[in-house]
Amino acid sequence: MVNILIKKELCSKYDLLLPSKFDGGYLVIALYEKIKNREIEEFFTQKDINEILADIKAGFNLDTIRPWNNIKDNLFHYFLRSHPDEPWKYYLTDYAKNVVDLMVSKLENPYKNHPLKKSVQDSFTIRHGEIKTIEELERKFGRIFIQGSKKIITDHLEALEDELREAYKELNNILRKEDEQSATSLVREFTIVFRKFGERAEDITEAIISKDKFLGDLLNVVDDFYRKMEDDGRFDTDNVQKSKSDWEKAQEIYTDIREFFNSVDRKVHIIRRQINHASEKLTELQEQFSSRAFFRLQIKKLHRTVLESSQYTPDGVRFSSNFPLKQVVYEPVRMLYPRYYEFEPPKPNIIVNVEVDETYERNEKQKIVKEINRQQIINQWVDKAKDILESKGQLSIDELMNSIIDEEKDLSIAYQVASSMTAYTSENNDVFIDVEQKIISLSQHNLSLWKTKIMK
Amino acid sequence: MENENYEISDYSFLTEESVEKHFADINILLLSGKHIDHKYYAEYTVLESYESQWRNFYSNLYRLNLVADISDSSRYYYLDFTENGKGKLSDTSRNKELTELQTLIGLTLLDMYYQKYFDEEKIIHWNDIKTQILESDHQEAYKRILFNDIRDSYDEKEWSTVENKFGKTIDSFDKLGWVEKQSGRNEELVFEIRPAIHRLTKLYKDELQNFESFSQQLKNDEES
Numbered sequence: 001m002v003n004i005l006i007k008k009e010l011c012s013k014y015d016l017l018l019p020s021k022f023d024g025g026y027l028v029i030a031l032y033e034k035i036k037n038r039e040i041e042e043f044f045t046q047k048d049i050n051e052i053l054a055d056i057k058a059g060f061n062l063d064t065i066r067p068w069n070n071i072k073d074n075l076f077h078y079f080l081r082s083h084p085d086e087p088w089k090y091y092l093t094d095y096a097k098n099v100v101d102l103m104v105s106k107l108e109n110p111y112k113n114h115p116l117k118k119s120v121q122d123s124f125t126i127r128h129g130e131i132k133t134i135e136e137l138e139r140k141f142g143r144i145f146i147q148g149s150k151k152i153i154t155d156h157l158e159a160l161e162d163e164l165r166e167a168y169k170e171l172n173n174i175l176r177k178e179d180e181q182s183a184t185s186l187v188r189e190f191t192i193v194f195r196k197f198g199e200r201a202e203d204i205t206e207a208i209i210s211k212d213k214f215l216g217d218l219l220n221v222v223d224d225f226y227r228k229m230e231d232d233g234r235f236d237t238d239n240v241q242k243s244k245s246d247w248e249k250a251q252e253i254y255t256d257i258r259e260f261f262n263s264v265d266r267k268v269h270i271i272r273r274q275i276n277h278a279s280e281k282l283t284e285l286q287e288q289f290s291s292r293a294f295f296r297l298q299i300k301k302l303h304r305t306v307l308e309s310s311q312y313t314p315d316g317v318r319f320s321s322n323f324p325l326k327q328v329v330y331e332p333v334r335m336l337y338p339r340y341y342e343f344e345p346p347k348p349n350i351i352v353n354v355e356v357d358e359t360y361e362r363n364e365k366q367k368i369v370k371e372i373n374r375q376q377i378i379n380q381w382v383d384k385a386k387d388i389l390e391s392k393g394q395l396s397i398d399e400l401m402n403s404i405i406d407e408e409k410d411l412s413i414a415y416q417v418a419s420s421m422t423a424y425t426s427e428n429n430d431v432f433i434d435v436e437q438k439i440i441s442l443s444q445h446n447l448s449l450w451k452t453k454i455m456k
Numbered sequence: 457m458e459n460e461n462y463e464i465s466d467y468s469f470l471t472e473e474s475v476e477k478h479f480a481d482i483n484i485l486l487l488s489g490k491h492i493d494h495k496y497y498a499e500y501t502v503l504e505s506y507e508s509q510w511r512n513f514y515s516n517l518y519r520l521n522l523v524a525d526i527s528d529s530s531r532y533y534y535l536d537f538t539e540n541g542k543g544k545l546s547d548t549s550r551n552k553e554l555t556e557l558q559t560l561i562g563l564t565l566l567d568m569y570y571q572k573y574f575d576e577e578k579i580i581h582w583n584d585i586k587t588q589i590l591e592s593d594h595q596e597a598y599k600r601i602l603f604n605d606i607r608d609s610y611d612e613k614e615w616s617t618v619e620n621k622f623g624k625t626i627d628s629f630d631k632l633g634w635v636e637k638q639s640g641r642n643e644e645l646v647f648e649i650r651p652a653i654h655r656l657t658k659l660y661k662d663e664l665q666n667f668e669s670f671s672q673q674l675k676n677d678e679e680s
Contacts, residue, residue, distance in 0.1 A: 171574045277576040280529075296570055298664045299657065303567045305671055306560055307597040312604035316557035316621060321674045325559060326659040328632065329520065329535045330552030331487040 016077040018099070024071045026056050028079050031092055032100040043089040117206040119156050123149030124210075124257075126217040134246040137221060141253050150260055157267050160200060164274060167193050171278065201275045204268055211261055218254055225250040377408060381417040386424070389431070389456055397421065397452040398440045411447065421454060431456050469509040478502045486514075486522070486535045489552065491633035491652035493532035503533050527654035528569075532633070534655065554659075560601070561625045562656050564588070565635065569649045579638075582645040585622060586615075619645065629653075 019025045030052045034040045040048045049068055057065040072080070079096040083089040123146075131137050139145055170193050225247040232240045309323040319325075381404055389395045397418050404414035425433040436451040469475055482499050485492060494500050503510055503522075511522040514535060521536045537551070554562065565580070568588065572578040589598040590609075599606045602618045610618075626647055630637040634653045639646040663670040 168574045172571055274576060278574045281574050295657075298667060299563075299566055299570070301667055301671070302660060302664060303563045304594070305674065306563045307594055307601065309674065310556065310560050310597070310601045312601050316555060317560050317601060319556050320678070322677045323556075323559075323674060324660075324663065325553050325556070327537070327551045327553045328489045328655075328659075329487065329537065329550075330489045331550045333484045333487060 013077075016074055019071070019074055019079070022056070022062075022066060024075045024079065027052055027071070028075070028092070028096050029100055029103075030056065032097060035092065041089075043083050043086070043091050045089055049090075114156070115203045115206070116153075116156050116160065117203055117210055119152050120207045120214070121210050123152060124214040126214065126221065131221050134225070134249050137250055137253060141218070141257060143253070143256055146257065153264060157264065157271070160204075160271060161267075163196065164200070164271060167196055168274075168278065171282075201272065201279075204272060208265075208268060211264070215258060215261065218257065222247070222250045222254045374410075374413060378413055378416050378420070381408075381413065382420045382424075385417060385421050389454060394453055394455040395421065397454065398442065398449060401449075402442060405442065415447075418449075422452075425454055467509075467513060469506045470513075472506070474502050475506060482510075485633075486533070487518075489534070489632050491532045491534040491650070491655060493530055493633065493650060493652055495636060495650070496633075500533070504531075525652075525655070525658070527651040530651035532650075532652045534633075534652070536658075557621060558625050558628060561622060562629070562634070562653065565629075565649050566653050566656055569651075569653055572649075578649040580635075580645075580647055580649060582619060582622075585645070589618070 015023075019028070027049070031040070031044065031049075034048075034052070035042055035044070046068065053065055053068060056062075079093055080090050081093055083091060126140075131140065174189050174193070225243070229240065229243040229247045232243045306323060309319045309321040311318045311320050381400075385395055385400055388400075400421070401414040401418050404417055405411060408414070422433065425431045432455045434453045434455060436453070438451040439448050440451050441448045470479065478499055482492070482503060485496070485499065492499050492503060507522075507524060514520045514522045515538075518535075519538060521538055522533060523536050524531060524533050526532075568580060568584070569578050572580075589595065589602060592598070596606055602621070603610055603614055623645055626635055626637055626645060629635045630647070632652075632655075633650060634655065635647045635649050637647045657664060
């Protein structure tokens with residue numbers, strides 16, 4: 001809840017802290033510049049303000065600009081004050097000056113032209129015999145007293161990072177333009193940007209050396225306090241409490257500064273690595289500039305071509321031309337775990353294709369045809385026999401069989417017709433059979449039968 | 457060190473302790489199309505130590521080339537088809553054609569690699585891609601291809617569709633080892649472009665070598 005309130009407070013004041021360009025922002029910058037250049041007095045009048053507003057309007061080609069009466073209330077919060085004795089005159093607050101200073105220093109970092117080494121040396125040096133008491137140490141390097149020095153170093157590093165970041169951007173941009181320029185002019189441009197890296201790398205190395213020396217010196221001072229405590233322990237026991245607390249304070253100071261420099265080390269490490277990397281790249285570029293530039297150009301052309309060939313689709317892209325697609329190896333290894341496993345191997349079904357035996361087929365077919373014919377003949381004879389029985393009222397089996405054998409030359413037909421006719425008598429009540437016990441032998445055949453007559 | 461010229465015809469290196477330990481990883485990664493660079497330190501080292509044996513292994517058993525390529529001073533290994541064909545992976549289920557979208561995004565990333573040439577690690581945030589789409593020299597083409605409409609700005613829904621397209625492609629490139637994804641699921645896209653993205657220049661080697669005739673051919677095809 002508290003946090004939200006603070007944020008609200010910040011938000012509501014924000015516009016007042018940093019008014020937007022035409023709501024006084026540019027006006028404050030212009031006032032600051034003009035006072036600095038002594039074009040206007042430190043205590044300026046509304047006439048000065050109106051002139052500046054007119055200049056801004058003309059300078060930015062604006063049709064209208066918010067007049068002084070509309071913006072002055074906002075500016076009176078933090079940026080402007082009236083002169084206590086001459087209320088028609090105004091002056092810029094320290095806050096206003098600080099804000100503009102901050103902007104200027106972000107753009108033209110004051111540390112840019114100062115070596116880091118010098119910042120370290122100025123703030124972190126111990127001259128021999130300079131520090132004798134813990135009060136002297138605290139005044140020089142105590143947590144509160146050292147804030148400013150620490151800030152100088154961190155600001156310096158930040159400036160360095162900003163500068164390098166800009167330089168990378170510049171290098172990358174030069175590289176992007178390479179097809180428009182000759183290789184030699186590119187190398188020259190690179191080298192100019194790059195000189196900065198070289199100088200910075202050297203500076204950082206020196207700063208680290210002087211920092212290491214300082215930490216060594218500081219540790220010696222701490223050791224002095226330790227020795228004093230040891231001596232007091234032996235020779236001046238009354239003072240031992242004080243000297244112990246002095247040594248502890250000295251140690252605290254050392255730890256604080258060492259931790260600070262550890263964080264400096266980490267930042268420096270990153271900066272150095274980047275510088276080294278960029279330096280490698282530049283060497284590489286110089287070695288193979290023409291071939292690499294050509295290669296890069298080819299890639300750009302291919303990229304442009306693929307863009308020209310591409311069309312929108314909801315799911316992806318479609319090529320309108322025959323821009324070729326390429327394959328890569330892709331055989332993902334799949335692990336399959338069957339849930340059930342059939343342990344008995346399946347029995348194979350073998351189909352044997354038997355070839356047709358044509359002679360056998362023909363013989364069998366003939367047999368079938370013959371049998372069918374025989375049955376037909378038998379049926380015809382049975383019908384004939386029944387006709388005889390109908391017309392004559394009686395039928396003699398032996399005569400019938402004889403005439404069949406005469407005609408068909410087949411005893412089995414005669415026999416089957418006789419059997420059928422005998423069966424016929426038992427099926428029909430109006431047909432009688434008369435069997436006389438008198439052997440009749442059929443001529444030419446080895447067959448004898450009772451003299452049998454069927455009557456109706 | 458192994459003598460590169462000596463033809464090694466046995467597979468005894470497979471019983472070396474380091475090979476036994478990493479064989480499955482190496483084999484699975486390579487066959488799935490991975491480009492293995494020193495970020496895969498263990499696998500890379502084992503490949504490097506027995507390079508000729510591995511090459512022989514893949515050439516004899518899979519009819520595939522184990523390629524050791526160098527791009528931008530970084531070395532990486534991958535499997536490629538031989539000159540004569542696709543080896544044992546000729547079956548279409550065993551090789552993968554890059555899609556149109558993948559080809560387009562791949563070539564875009566290759567171009568972006570050079571925008572960050574002086575950075576040690578080519579880290580790309582989703583915002584970099586957005587800037588590319590909205591402000592680069594090719595903004596009109598990107599907008600036309602990705603949004604089907606050329607405007608100054610697009611709403612959240614439209615962006616999310618485009619981010620989705622990129623997200624899927626980055627995932628597949630991560631599997632190939634062309635990029636290393638650093639963002640998790642449902643996080644805004646962050647990844648590093650690895651030097652292996654240069655494989656694209658190998659895939660399009662013929663087109664790049666005869667670029668003029670290639671681009672002329674494309675134009676002719678379009679007109680006909």
